[in-house]
Each structure stands twice: as C-alpha cells, then as structure tokens.
Amino acid sequence: MNLLLIIIIPFLTILFVLFSKTKEQVRWVSLVGSVTQLCISFTLLFLFNQERAAGNSVQMLFESNYKLFNSPNVNFHFGVDGISVAMILLTSFVLTAGVLVSWNIGNKEDKGPGLTKEFYFQLLFLAFGAYGFFISLDLFILFFFLEISVIPKYLLIGVWGSGKKEYSANKLALMLMGGSALILVGILVLYFNAGHTFDIIQLSQMQFSSQIQKIVFPLIFIGFGVFTALFPFHTWVPDGHSSAPTAGSMFLAGISMKLGGYGCIRVATYLLPEGAKEYANIIIVLSTIGILYGAFVTMMQKDLKYLNAYSSVSHVGFTLLGIGMLTQTAITGAMIQMVSHGVMTALFFAVIGMIYQRTHTRQINEMGGLMKVMPFIMTSFFIVGFCSLGLPGLSGFVAEMTVFVGSWENNDAFHRIATIAACMSIVVTAVYILRTIDKVAMGPILNHEFLKITDVKWNEKFAVILLIGGILAIGLVPEWLTNLLRPAAEIIMNRIKGN
Amino acid sequence: MSDLLIIMKQELMVIVIIFFLLFVKLGKGMKNETLLPLIQILLLLQFIAGFFFNQTGQLFGDMFYTNGLIAFEKAILSFGVYLISLLSSDWLKQSKHMPEYFMLMLAALLGMDLLISSGNLLMFYLALELATIPIAAMANFDLEKKQSSEGAMKFILSAAFSSGILLFGISLIYGITGTISFAALSHQAVNSTLLILAFVFFFTAFGFKMSIVPFHLWTADVYQGSPIATTSFLSVISKGSVAFIFITILYKVFGQSETVWYWMLVVLSVATMLIGNLFALRQQNIKRFLAFSSIAQVGFILVAISGGYVVATSAVVYFILIYIFSNLAVFGVAEVITNATGRETINDYKGLYRTNPFLSWIMALAMFSLAGIPPTAGFFGKLMLLTAGSNSGNFWFILIAGLNMVISLYYYLIVVRAIFMDKNENPIAPIKISVMAKYGMILCAAGIILVGLIGKIYEYIQSLI
Numbered sequence: 001m002n003l004l005l006i007i008i009i010p011f012l013t014i015l016f017v018l019f020s021k022t023k024e025q026v027r028w029v030s031l032v033g034s035v036t037q038l039c040i041s042f043t044l045l046f047l048f049n050q051e052r053a054a055g056n057s058v059q060m061l062f063e064s065n066y067k068l069f070n071s072p073n074v075n076f077h078f079g080v081d082g083i084s085v086a087m088i089l090l091t092s093f094v095l096t097a098g099v100l101v102s103w104n105i106g107n108k109e110d111k112g113p114g115l116t117k118e119f120y121f122q123l124l125f126l127a128f129g130a131y132g133f134f135i136s137l138d139l140f141i142l143f144f145f146l147e148i149s150v151i152p153k154y155l156l157i158g159v160w161g162s163g164k165k166e167y168s169a170n171k172l173a174l175m176l177m178g179g180s181a182l183i184l185v186g187i188l189v190l191y192f193n194a195g196h197t198f199d200i201i202q203l204s205q206m207q208f209s210s211q212i213q214k215i216v217f218p219l220i221f222i223g224f225g226v227f228t229a230l231f232p233f234h235t236w237v238p239d240g241h242s243s244a245p246t247a248g249s250m251f252l253a254g255i256s257m258k259l260g261g262y263g264c265i266r267v268a269t270y271l272l273p274e275g276a277k278e279y280a281n282i283i284i285v286l287s288t289i290g291i292l293y294g295a296f297v298t299m300m301q302k303d304l305k306y307l308n309a310y311s312s313v314s315h316v317g318f319t320l321l322g323i324g325m326l327t328q329t330a331i332t333g334a335m336i337q338m339v340s341h342g343v344m345t346a347l348f349f350a351v352i353g354m355i356y357q358r359t360h361t362r363q364i365n366e367m368g369g370l371m372k373v374m375p376f377i378m379t380s381f382f383i384v385g386f387c388s389l390g391l392p393g394l395s396g397f398v399a400e401m402t403v404f405v406g407s408w409e410n411n412d413a414f415h416r417i418a419t420i421a422a423c424m425s426i427v428v429t430a431v432y433i434l435r436t437i438d439k440v441a442m443g444p445i446l447n448h449e450f451l452k453i454t455d456v457k458w459n460e461k462f463a464v465i466l467l468i469g470g471i472l473a474i475g476l477v478p479e480w481l482t483n484l485l486r487p488a489a490e491i492i493m494n495r496i497k498g499n
Numbered sequence: 500m501s502d503l504l505i506i507m508k509q510e511l512m513v514i515v516i517i518f519f520l521l522f523v524k525l526g527k528g529m530k531n532e533t534l535l536p537l538i539q540i541l542l543l544l545q546f547i548a549g550f551f552f553n554q555t556g557q558l559f560g561d562m563f564y565t566n567g568l569i570a571f572e573k574a575i576l577s578f579g580v581y582l583i584s585l586l587s588s589d590w591l592k593q594s595k596h597m598p599e600y601f602m603l604m605l606a607a608l609l610g611m612d613l614l615i616s617s618g619n620l621l622m623f624y625l626a627l628e629l630a631t632i633p634i635a636a637m638a639n640f641d642l643e644k645k646q647s648s649e650g651a652m653k654f655i656l657s658a659a660f661s662s663g664i665l666l667f668g669i670s671l672i673y674g675i676t677g678t679i680s681f682a683a684l685s686h687q688a689v690n691s692t693l694l695i696l697a698f699v700f701f702f703t704a705f706g707f708k709m710s711i712v713p714f715h716l717w718t719a720d721v722y723q724g725s726p727i728a729t730t731s732f733l734s735v736i737s738k739g740s741v742a743f744i745f746i747t748i749l750y751k752v753f754g755q756s757e758t759v760w761y762w763m764l765v766v767l768s769v770a771t772m773l774i775g776n777l778f779a780l781r782q783q784n785i786k787r788f789l790a791f792s793s794i795a796q797v798g799f800i801l802v803a804i805s806g807g808y809v810v811a812t813s814a815v816v817y818f819i820l821i822y823i824f825s826n827l828a829v830f831g832v833a834e835v836i837t838n839a840t841g842r843e844t845i846n847d848y849k850g851l852y853r854t855n856p857f858l859s860w861i862m863a864l865a866m867f868s869l870a871g872i873p874p875t876a877g878f879f880g881k882l883m884l885l886t887a888g889s890n891s892g893n894f895w896f897i898l899i900a901g902l903n904m905v906i907s908l909y910y911y912l913i914v915v916r917a918i919f920m921d922k923n924e925n926p927i928a929p930i931k932i933s934v935m936a937k938y939g940m941i942l943c944a945a946g947i948i949l950v951g952l953i954g955k956i957y958e959y960i961q962s963l964i
Contacts, residue, residue, distance in 0.1 A: 068954040072886050148873045158920040166920055177908050181901030188889045188897060
C-alpha cells in the first residue's frame with residue numbers, strides 16, 4: 001500500500017470541500033471523504049497485519065521516499081509501524097465522528113457564526129496534518145506536519161468557539177508554538193551532530209554522545225510535552241478544550257494531544273535513550289503530579305467541558321508516566337492509553353456538545369434528570385464516564401491497567417510510590433465521574449424547558465455508535481491493539497537497553 | 500561590445516525603460532491606463548531576461564562583475580518591482596505623475612542592481628547612493644500629506660548620515676590598505692585596531708540600510724509617512740538588495756576576519772529580533788506594524804548570515820524570495836483597503852472577513868507566512884535561515900531565534916484575530932478590487948503556497964552558488 005494515499009485522500013477532500021457550493025454539499029463531501037479515510041485506515045490495518053503475519057519483521061512497513069531538498073537533506077520519507085497504524089486509525093475515527101457531530105453548523109438553530117465551508121475546511125485540514133505527522137519518518141517533515149495544525153486550531157477555537165475564545169486560541173497557539181521552537185532547536189542539533197540527516201531510521205542507528213543527549217532530550221521532550229499537557233505546561237488544555245467548538249475539542253483532545261505523546265515516544269525516547277534514562281525520574285514525578293493534580297482539579301469543576309478538559313490532563317498523564325517508567329509493558333500501556341483516551345475523550349466531548357446544544361448550558365448544577373428526556377445520549381454518557389473511571393470491559397481499564405502493571409515491574413521504592421500515587425487518582429476519578437453522572441442524568445428535572453428536548457438525530461447517533469464501537473473494541477478484545485503496539489514498544493525498549 | 504550587452508543586460512533594460520518613460524513624458528504623454536500595462540510588460544520582460552544568457556564576467560576593470568547567482572538576485576528584485584506595479588495599480592493610475600514615479604523607482608532599482616554587482620568600494624558607494632536618493636523622492640510622493648514629506652525628510656537625513664559614516668569607513672580602509680578593490684581587500688585580515696574601527700563604520704552603514712537595531716529608528720516613521728507603494732519597495736526590495744551585498748562583503752571581502760564580526764552579528768541579530776518584535780506588539784497602524792515586523796525579520800536574516808557563505812547565501816536568497824511574496828501580499832491588501840476607505844489601522848480590519856473574504860484570506864495567508872507557519876513558504880524560509888545559522892554550532896543563538904518566532908506569532912495573530920474573530924459595528928464595506936491588483940495578489944498567494952513545497956526552487960538557488 002502506498003502511504004501517500006493516507007495524505008492524498010484528505011487533501012482531495014479538502015479541495016472538493018473548497019469547490020463545493022451549498023452547505024449540504026460541503027457536509028456530504030466531508031462525510032464521504034472522512035468515511036473513505038476510515039476505510040483506508042482499516043485497509044492499512046488489515047494489510048499491515050497481513051504483512052506481519054507473513055513474517056515481514058522490518059521495523060517500518062510500506063516505506064516510500066521522495067526528495068524535497070538536497071541540502072539540508074529533507075525527504076518525504078513515509079513508513080508505518082504498529083503505533084502509527086493505531087494512531088491513523090484513531091484519527092480517522094475521531095475525524096468521522098467530528099464531521100458527523102458538526103452537522104448543524106451553519107443551520108438555522110445554530111447560534112454560532114455559521115461559515116460551514118470554512119469550518120469543515122479547518123477540521124479536515126487539522127486531520128490532514130495529523131495523518132501526515134503519523135506517517136512521517138523524517139524529522140523535518142514531521143515538524144512540518146506538526147506545525148501545520150496551528151492555523152486550523154487557532155481559527156477553529158477563535159471563530160467557532162465559545163466563552164473567552166480569543167484568549168484561549170491565543171494561549172494555545174503561542175504555547176504550542178513555544179513547544180515547537182524547542183523541538184526545532186532539538187532536531188537541528190541532532191541534524192548537525194548526525195552528519196546531516198533528519199531521517200529517524202538513520203538517526204536511530206546512531207549513538208549520540210551522552211552530553212548531547214542530556215541537552216537535546218529535555219528540549220524535545222518538553223517541546224512535545226507541551227502538546228501532550230505535561231505538567232506544568234498543561235495550562236493551554238483547559239482553556240483551549242473548553243472554548244473550542246465540539247468537533248474542535250474532540251480533535252484537540254483526541255488527536256492533537258496524542259501528537260505530543262507520539263513525539264515523546266518516537267523522537268525523544270527512541271532517538272535519545274540515554275537522555276530518557278537520565279530524566280526518567282523527573283518525567284515520573286511531573287506526570288504523577290499531573291495525574292493527581294488533574295484529578296483533584298477536575299473534582300472542583302462546575303462546567304462539563306472544563307471537567308473533561310482537566311480530566312484529560314489527568315488521563316494523558318498516564319501516557320507520560322508509562323514513558324517515564326521505561327519498561328516494555330509500561331510503554332505499550334502508554335501507547336494503548338493514547339488510543340484509548342483518544343476515542344474516549346472524543347466521545348466525551350461529543351456527548352457534552354450534544355447536551356449543550358439541547359440544554360444551552362454546560363453548568364452541572366443547572367442540569368438534572370436528563371435521562372428521562374434523552375436516554376440515548378445519557379446512556380452514552382454513562383458508558384464514557386465508566387470508561388473514564390476505568391471500568392473493566394471498556395478501553396480505559398485496559399490502558400491504565402497495562403501502565404500500572406508495567407510500572408510495577410520496576411521494583412524500587414521510588415517507582416512503587418509513584419505508581420501507587422498515580423493509582424490513587426482512579427478513586428478521585430470515580431468520585432467526580434459518579435457525582436457528575438448523578439447530577440446530570442438522575443434526579444428530578446430541574447428546568448421545565450428541558451421537557452421539550454428531543455433525543456439524538458441520525459448523525460449524532462452514528463458518531464456516538466462509531467466511538468462506542470472503538471471503546472468496546474479496545475476494552476473487550478484488546479489483543480489486536482496490544483499485538484500491534486508491542487513490537488513497536490519492544491524496538492524502543494531494545495534501544496533503551498542498549499542493544 | 501556584445502559582452503557589455505549580455506553582462507549588463509538587466510541594467511541596460513532598466514535604463515531603456517527609464518528612457519522610454521522620459522520620452523513619453525517629454526512627448527505627447529500617454530494616459531495612465533495605457534501606459535501602466537506597457538510598463539508592466541516591459542518589467543516582466545526585464546525579469547524574464549534575468550534567466551537567459553547568464554554568464555560570469557567582469558566589466559570596467561573590477562568595477563562590475565556578475566554571475567548566475569547575481570543575475571538571479573536581480574531577477575528577484577525585478578519581480579518584486581513588477582508585483583508592486585500590479586498591487587499598487589489603483590494608486591498609480593490616479594497619480595498625476597505616474598511616469599515620474601516609475602522613473603524614480605527604476606532608478607533606485609538600477610542602483611540596487613549595480614550595488615549587487617559592484618566589485619569595488621567606489622562602485623559600491625555610488626550604487627548605494629543611486630539606490631537611496633530616489634527613494635526619498637518616492638517617499639514624498641503623497642504630495643498633499645504632511646506626513647509624507649516628514650517621512651522623506653527623515654529618510655534623506657538618516658541616509659545622508661549613514662553615507663557619511665560609510666564614506667568615513669571607506670576612506671579609513673583605503674588609508675590603511677591602499678586599495679578599494681574587493682578582490683585585493685579579501686587578502687587583508689582585519690587585525691589592526693584602526694581597521695576594526697573602519698570596519699565598524701562600514702558595518703554601521705549597513706545597519707542603517709537594513710534597519711538593524713540600534714540603527715532602526717528612522718524606519719517606522721518613514722514607513723508610515725510614505726505611500727504604500729514606496730513603503731513596500733523600501734521594505735522588501737531595498738532591504739533584499741542590501742542583504743545580498745552584505746553577505747558578499749562579509750564573506751568575500753572581510754572573510755578572513757570572521758572572528759571579529761561573528762559576535763557582532765550575533766549580538767545585533769538578537770537585539771534586532773527582540774526589539775523589532777517587542778515594538779511590533781503594540782502597533783496599531785498597519786504600516787508601522789509592518790515596519791517593526793520587518794525589523795524583526797532582518798534579525799532572522801542575520802541569523803542565517805552568521806552561518807557561513809554558502810548556506811547563508813542560499814538561505815537568504817530563498818528567504819528574500821519568499822519574503823517578497825508574503826510582505827507584498829500584506830502591503831497589497833493594505834493598499835487596496837487604504838485606497839478604497841482611507842483606513843489603515845488594525846482596528847479597522849475588524850470583521851473584514853464578513854465583507855471581504857478574498858482580501859482576508861490573502862492577508863491571513865501572508866501573516867502566517869511571515870510568522871513562519873506551514874504549509875506556507877514562510878515556514879520553509881524561516882527553517883532554512885535557522886538551519887543555516889546553526890551551521891556554526893551556536894545553538895543557544897538558534898534557541899533565542901526560535902523563541903522570537905513565538906513572540907512574532909503573537910502579533911501576527913493580532914491581525915488574523917481582528918480579521919476573523921473580532922466583531923465590528925462599522926466594518927469595511929465590500930471593496931471592488933481591480934483586475935490587476937487581484938492578479939497581483941493571486942500571484943503572491945501562489946508564491947506563498949508553492950515556493951516552499953517545490954523543492955526544486957531551493958535546489959536551483961543552491962546550484963547557482
């Protein structure tokens with residue numbers, strides 16, 4: 001399979017959207033485009049597994065290489081391994097759901113600025129960047145695709161957002177750009193020390209001196225850490241996520257934060273194992289703080305979107321914790337958590353969006369008894385809530401359990417204490433999730449306006465079912481995902497162990 | 500004789516156009532509507548001529564030399580002038596003195612072409628003056644506006660002052676080394692204190708021309724006062740040409756004393772980026788805003804210049820090419836809006852997207868390109884500059900530059916935010932854009948999108964060096 005297909009289809013979709021005339025056309029073109037991408041991602045998964053089953057154990061499959069610049073040596077070098085395939089699949093899931101959820105943008109009942117075509121253009125553009133990011137094996141191109149998402153994120157939040165949207169959009173763009181600046185310096189140092197190559201595969205065969213690793217690792221890790229809400233660089237997350245329009249938050253929390261996690265694994269840890277070992281303890285401390293802090297702050301939230309935004313900070317902390325633990329199981333767990341949290345948080349934001357659209361409030365206190373008026377939405381709310389608190393059978397359990405088991409493999413006091421502390425957050429999560437569900441879904445209906453509410457429309461139903469399908473697929477049969485991710489984690493571990 | 504025709508073809512063509520305009524003016528005269536397309540076609544021909552029959556050669560002793568790279572640099576400048584003639588066509592058509600304006604602009608262009616080609620200090624000085632003095636007249640072209648005269652006055656005074664310093668530097672250099680030829684000077688290391696002093700004077704003059712901090716104070720006022728066509732000429736074409744010759748002089752003439760000027764360059768570059776950025780944060784007038792943003796951009800150019808001749812040249816030529824597209828797109832939009840409504844502050848742009856989506860997208864694209872966000876070419880330009888700069892291994896410097904990119908993003912986003920997000924009770928009414936200006940903007944937008952993604956362009960520049 002030619003990997004160019006993965007970025008060409010989104011690109012064509014964007015073009016078709018640009019040349020569409022009516023709003024209805026724009027929506028259908030986007031939907032058809034995103035479903036095509038979903039099909040392609042499944043095909044990729046299928047072909048990938050087929051190749052692996054046939055015994056093809058090359059690190060990257062379906063590699064292709066196109067030259068962009070001679071000097072500096074920049075190539076469109078594409079290839080996928082297990083993580084990339086999983087992330088591409090995740091992206092297409094979230095994109096399709098996002099397109100479906102945004103169906104009413106520009107309709108009469110929509111109070112936003114309208115501009116349907118522009119909205120879908122930005123959304124698809126964001127996905128285009130993510131796809132490109134996940135298949136790139138050249139640091140320059142990786143950086144290019146990482147940065148591409150700045151414009152659409154900024155405009156999505158600033159134009160279609162709510163609340164203090166301009167502030168949030170600015171904060172997000174500047175903080176992410178700051179992270180990118182660090183990454184940029186890091187990859188330039190690598191480029192010049194590795195004899196002029198940006199190629200990840202070539203770089204991974206080199207041993208950088210430990211002095212360079214000690215300088216470059218923090219640059220790159222913090223840079224990507226900003227994207228993935230590494231404490232204390234997480235402050236853009238709550239504002240950004242809660243101000244963004246529904247599809248925007250879904251994409252920000254579901255995919256954009258995962259770009260950072262992917263970068264931390266693929267670039268920082270994989271290329272600079274010495275640095276990772278050197279700073280592992282700091283990563284563990286920061287991520288444990290992030291997990292606990294995020295969980296406790298979530299308890300205090302009264303706004304549903306802020307609730308999920310802070311809980312994202314807490315959940316994404318497990319990814320970083322898994323990376324910091326530096327065992328194969330923990331890193332596999334970190335990757336599973338990226339996928340699982342991506343689907344879960346997208347669903348969470350989608351459901352919150354639907355609730356908001358109907359009740360016109362996001363304040364938990366003003367809701368109550370919604371189960372009676374919108375049973376479908378509330379049932380999905382239950383499912384996603386339980387997934388968030390780690391109920392077995394749903395994806396959150398698989399991911400967090402793997403991280404904890406992996407962390408426990410380190411048998412010194414420091415790692416054990418960090419693991420136990422991180423485990424405690426699950427209790428806090430249970431508290432805020434159950435309390436929220438109780439207040440929102442159960443009890444008497446507080447507002448008589450709510451009696452007029454109708455349940456889901458077809459588009460929302462499809463989006464929810466798609467994402468719940470993802471959660472169940474990971475939760476009930478996690479083997480397909482772990483089999484995909486474990487070899488990738490093994491390669492990284494081998495490099496950390498030094499052989 | 501045929502040598503002269505081929506080697507100096509670009510300059511000669513500029514001279515031909517100037518004379519053509521002179522005859523038109525002296526004779527019966529022509530309507531602006533017919534004259535302008537004619538000039539544009541001639542400019543386009545002159546631009547295209549830069550790609551044919553290029554050869555390395557010298558004329559008048561060592562006064563004038565050229566090669567493929569220099570021809571390409573001149574072609575970039577000519578293309579910039581062509582774009583300006585398109586984007587400012589509305590303003591030019593209304594002007595009573597359009598032929599004069601073009602004569603002045605082309606005279607300055609001629610000066611810049613000669614400047615890039617100069618092979619000794621005398622030629623260098625003369626060309627620099629030729630490139631400067633007409634701009635003062637161009638700055639004064641809004642005859643009814645007081646600000647315009649004020650800008651011109653400031654420009655001519657600071658230009659005269661910097662020429663004085665430059666001449667002083669040149670005479671010191673001549674006094675010590677006994678030569679004014681670049682080739683002969685290149686064997687001289689700057690080692691004596693006096694020669695370092697002379698070099699500093701020399702450097703200062705460049706500082707004025709490129710508005711490097713602390714020699715930048717004239718920039719904002721002159722930019723604000725001048726007509727937009729002049730401002731854009733000053734900010735991209737003039738700066739570009741000086742940047743080209745600056746690299747040549749640093750490496751080809753003072754190359755042996757890199758240790759002397761490397762840290763000078765680093766300190767000035769950091770100061771230029773920082774001060775340009777910090778002042779740009781608070782600007783309301785779009786021209787002043789662009790003045791400070793262009794100061795910051797020069798800081799980034801200096802980053803690349805510190806990296807070594809080959810990488811610096813390719814990165815800077817590439818960046819200037821992209822910069823011409825991006826900056827002229829902004830000026831083009833500003834020009835159209837100012838012409839139609841007379842409004843030129845960022846506050847006036849609030850809510851522009853509702854009324855003028857085409858202008859808004861062009862402006863946003865250009866802003867993102869200036870900020871260095873992909874997929875625009877500005878991203879590749881900036882990255883090439885930083886990559887070139889990190890060639891010297893000074894990564895702290897690159898880190899500072901990278902963080903400055905973040906600051907600059909903030910103020911470019913202010914404009915984008917005004918256009919797309921802010922509400923306005925009295926937005927700019929839908930503007931009818933003339934065909935030429937629209938064509939110019941589309942050219943700019945195409946350049947912004949394509950120059951980065953077509954790797955061949957960068958390779959072509961590298962092949963010239």
